[in-house]
Amino acid sequence: MFSCFYKEESMKQVESFGMMMMPQDDDGFTTTSTTSGLPSLVHPHGSSLHPCFEEVYEEEDGTASALRIHSQAEKRRRERINARLSTLRRMIPDSNKMDKASLLGKVIEQVKDLKRKAVDIGKLQTIPSETNEVIVESKGDDKPIMYIKASICCDDRPDLLADLIQAFQGLRVRAVKADMISLGGRVRNVFVLCKKDSQGNVCMNSLKDSIKEVLARIASSDVVSGKRQRLMQSQYTNISF
Amino acid sequence: MFSCFYKEESMKQVESFGMMMMPQDDDGFTTTSTTSGLPSLVHPHGSSLHPCFEEVYEEEDGTASALRIHSQAEKRRRERINARLSTLRRMIPDSNKMDKASLLGKVIEQVKDLKRKAVDIGKLQTIPSETNEVIVESKGDDKPIMYIKASICCDDRPDLLADLIQAFQGLRVRAVKADMISLGGRVRNVFVLCKKDSQGNVCMNSLKDSIKEVLARIASSDVVSGKRQRLMQSQYTNISF
DNA sequence: CTCCACACGTGAATC
DNA sequence: TGATTCACGTGTGGA
Numbered sequence: 265m266f267s268c269f270y271k272e273e274s275m276k277q278v279e280s281f282g283m284m285m286m287p288q289d290d291d292g293f294t295t296t297s298t299t300s301g302l303p304s305l306v307h308p309h310g311s312s313l314h315p316c317f318e319e320v321y322e323e324e325d326g327t328a329s330a331l332r333i334h335s336q337a338e339k340r341r342r343e344r345i346n347a348r349l350s351t352l353r354r355m356i357p358d359s360n361k362m363d364k365a366s367l368l369g370k371v372i373e374q375v376k377d378l379k380r381k382a383v384d385i386g387k388l389q390t391i392p393s394e395t396n397e398v399i400v401e402s403k404g405d406d407k408p409i410m411y412i413k414a415s416i417c418c419d420d421r422p423d424l425l426a427d428l429i430q431a432f433q434g435l436r437v438r439a440v441k442a443d444m445i446s447l448g449g450r451v452r453n454v455f456v457l458c459k460k461d462s463q464g465n466v467c468m469n470s471l472k473d474s475i476k477e478v479l480a481r482i483a484s485s486d487v488v489s490g491k492r493q494r495l496m497q498s499q500y501t502n503i504s505f
Numbered sequence: 506m507f508s509c510f511y512k513e514e515s516m517k518q519v520e521s522f523g524m525m526m527m528p529q530d531d532d533g534f535t536t537t538s539t540t541s542g543l544p545s546l547v548h549p550h551g552s553s554l555h556p557c558f559e560e561v562y563e564e565e566d567g568t569a570s571a572l573r574i575h576s577q578a579e580k581r582r583r584e585r586i587n588a589r590l591s592t593l594r595r596m597i598p599d600s601n602k603m604d605k606a607s608l609l610g611k612v613i614e615q616v617k618d619l620k621r622k623a624v625d626i627g628k629l630q631t632i633p634s635e636t637n638e639v640i641v642e643s644k645g646d647d648k649p650i651m652y653i654k655a656s657i658c659c660d661d662r663p664d665l666l667a668d669l670i671q672a673f674q675g676l677r678v679r680a681v682k683a684d685m686i687s688l689g690g691r692v693r694n695v696f697v698l699c700k701k702d703s704q705g706n707v708c709m710n711s712l713k714d715s716i717k718e719v720l721a722r723i724a725s726s727d728v729v730s731g732k733r734q735r736l737m738q739s740q741y742t743n744i745s746f
Numbered sequence: 747c748t749c750c751a752c753a754c755g756t757g758a759a760t761c
Numbered sequence: 762t763g764a765t766t767c768a769c770g771t772g773t774g775g776a
Contacts, residue, residue: 334765348613572771
C-alpha cells in the first residue's frame with residue numbers, strides 16, 4: 265500500500281520556510297490539514313512509529329530521500345494553492361461552507377459582475393482622470409441637425425459650470441444632454457451640443473475647433489487668475505450653475 | 506505500490522455524465538490530463554492490461570468496486586475544480602502559462618482591484634439605482650452656515666435640471682456643489698445646498714422636509730403630466746440646464 | 747452503512 | 762540533472 269515512510273519531524277523547519285516564501289497575501293490559516301497538523305495516515309497511533317521507520321531514520325537510501333523531498337515539495341504546493349483559496353474565500357461573502365469548486369464558481373461570478381460594472385462605467389468615460397482632457401467630436405455630419413459631443417476633464421471648481429455655460433452661449437450652441445461626475449476634486453463633464461439657431465451656416469469643423477479651444481482654455485484656467493469675467497455669476501451662480 | 510486496478514473503459518459513460526452535470530460555465534478544455542486522455546499509469550504499454558486485471562474484469566468484489574467508484578468520484582471532483590480554474594484562466598490576461606497558485610494569486614489581485622474601484626464609486630453614491638430615491642440630510646446643525654445634502658435618483662429627462670433649479674429657487678436655497686451621473690436612462694444628482702439669504706431664520710427641519718417633499722414630487726413627476734410649470738424654460742433650458 | 751470533500755504520497759512530464 | 766507542476770488513486774473523517 266505505502267511505498268515509503270519518513271520521519272515527519274525532521275522537516276519542520278523546511279515547512280515553515282516554505283510558508284515564509286509565500287507571497288504577501290498569505291495567512292496562517294491554510295485550510296488546517298484535516299484534524300491535526302500531521303497527516304493521520306503517517307501517524308495513526310499517536311507518537312508510535314511505523315516499524316519501517318527505523319531504517320529510514322538511521323540512513324535513507326537515495327530513492328527514499330528523493331521520495332521524501334518530493335512529497336515535501338508537493339505538500340508545499342498544496343499549501344500554496346490552498347492559501348490562495350482561503351484568501352479568495354475570505355473575499356467572497358457566505359462562502360465559508362462551500363467546497364472548492366463552488367467557491368471558484370462564486371469567484372467567477374464575482375469577477376464577471378465587477379468587470380461588467382467596470383466597463384459599463386468606463387464606456388461612458390465618466391470617471392475623471394488625473395490629466396486634463398478636452399475631446400470634441402461630431403456625429404451625423406450629413407444630417408440637418410448636427411450634434412457635437414464635447415468632453416472636458418479638469419480640476420473641479422465652483423464656477424466651472426458657469427464658465428462652461430457662458431462659453432456655450434458665446435459659441436451659440438446649447439447642451440441637449442450633460443453627464444457630469446466629480447471624484448476626488450476632479451470633474452468630467454460630457455456634453456452633447458447642438459447649434460442654437462438653425463439659420464446660421466457656420467462650418468462644422470471651425471465650430472468644433474472653436475469649442476475645443478474654448479474648453480481647453482477653461483480646463484487649464486487657474487482659479488487665482490483674475491482675468492476671467494464674472495458676468496454670469498450674478499445670474500447663474502446664485503444656484504451655483 | 507498500487508492497491509487496485511480496474512477497467513478504465515467501463516466508466517466512459519459515467520465520465521460524460523459527470524461532465525454534463527457541470528454548471529453552465531464549463532468548457533471542453535479541462536486542463537487536458539498530461540498527454541493522452543487516459544492516465545499513463547494505468548495503461549503503460551498501449552492497450553495491454555496489467556496482470557491483475559483479469560480477476561477484476563470478470564467479477565470484482567465489494568472492496569474493488571468501492572475503490573473504483575471512489576476514484577471515479579474523485580476524478581469528477583478534480584475535473585469540476587479544474588474546469589472552474591480554466592474558466593478563471595480565460596478571464597485573466599496572460600495567465601495561460603501560469604501554475605494554479607499563481608493564477609489564483611492573479612485572481613485575488615483582480616478581485617481586489619475591481620472591488621476597490623467599485624467602492625470608490627459607490628462611496629459617492631454616484632451610480633443611479635433602479636428605484637426612485639430622495640435623501641435629505643444636514644451637516645453641522647449647530648454652525649452658523651448650514652449645509653443640506655440632498656440626493657435625488659430618478660428617470661432622466663431633459664428638463665429635470667430646470668425643475669430642480671426652479672425648486673431650489675423657490676425654496677430659497679442654492680447649490681454650492683452638485684455631483685451628477687446619468688447611466689442607462691437613470692440619473693442621480695447629489696447637491697450640497699445652503700440657504701440663500703442669511704437673514705431668514707427658517708427652522709432647519711422644516712426646510713429639510715420641504716426639500717424632501719419637493720424633490721420627491723420632482724422624482725415621481727411624469728413627463729406627460731402637463732401640470733408642471735415651464736417658467737424657467739426660456740431662461741435656462743436654452744442651454745438645457 | 748453510504749456519500750462527499752479533503753489531504754496525502756506517488757509516477758510522469760516539463761524545464 | 763534536480764526542481765516543479767500536474768493528475769491520479771487512496772485513506773479518512775464528517776454528514
